[in-house]
Amino acid sequence: MTFYQYIAEGLFLVFVLLIIAGSFITIRARILMHTVLGLAVALLGVAGIYFYLGSMFLTLMQILIYVGAVCIVLIFGIMVGSTPTEIAEKTIKDKKNIFLAVSAAAAAFFLLMISILKTEWVPAPDQLRDFSAKHLGESFLYQYCLAFELISVILLIAIVGAIILAREGRENDKNPWATPNHGPPHVKELTSVTENKGDPLA
């Protein structure tokens, strides 16, 4: 084992530690913003794991899509939703779900660990070992074209659906520009003044 392999192993352990620490911050944080911060840390660790699994392209995509886009969307949701401090107190006060959560997680852990350790994993006889972006892109556009098109259609539908869902109910707000018949507020003010001109008690 050479010196560089020691460095590589150490870096791998650092990424694993990032994942573990980030996940624990995610599930134990009291402030909602810290939850998303822990998620970002864990996702950075997952990006490093993808690098060790041989795919530089997916590492960059993970950082770009997850850490860049999804976390920003989540923070946007927190900021629009409510103040984080109220929710924080609620999160630590209510502890009735802890037993259910622990038992569900333990059941999933034991079931999966049994199946992982019992199975004998057999590698394919001849592996292609070509992790380049060129090979990935060619398979994406020739052999797996349907998956590529499905991703685009799903993203388009999600964006349109998100806009429609978030616009719902905006007509009920006190938005002066939503009802063009009455005009801007100062016009209404002027008309109400002229209406009450004859009656000094009104």
Place this chain on the structure above:
Amino acid sequence: MILISDNLYTYLILAVFLLIVGIYGLIQHKTFIGMLVSTELILNGAGINFMAFNRFLAPDPAVGQIITLFIMGIAAAEAAIVVSFIIAVFRKYHSIDPDDVIELKG
């Protein structure tokens, strides 16, 4: 000597860890955003699983990467939908607590 980073079981156990942490958080969190964050952890565990099998077992290494990219696209779409849903729910109920949204409970 077997390297830790060159062993299939390391990655599988890491994926199981992400999955159980996600399940725990999904049940324990009391807000919609917390549940969504836990779902992202579960999806990342699935991605690590696909990439590990892709690296160690599969004949063509492009397949697992394509499936992982597919998962990433679905996760991004899901996050966008759920955040807009949370905004709509907050506008109607003035709360992001899942226990307050009980109109369909019967």
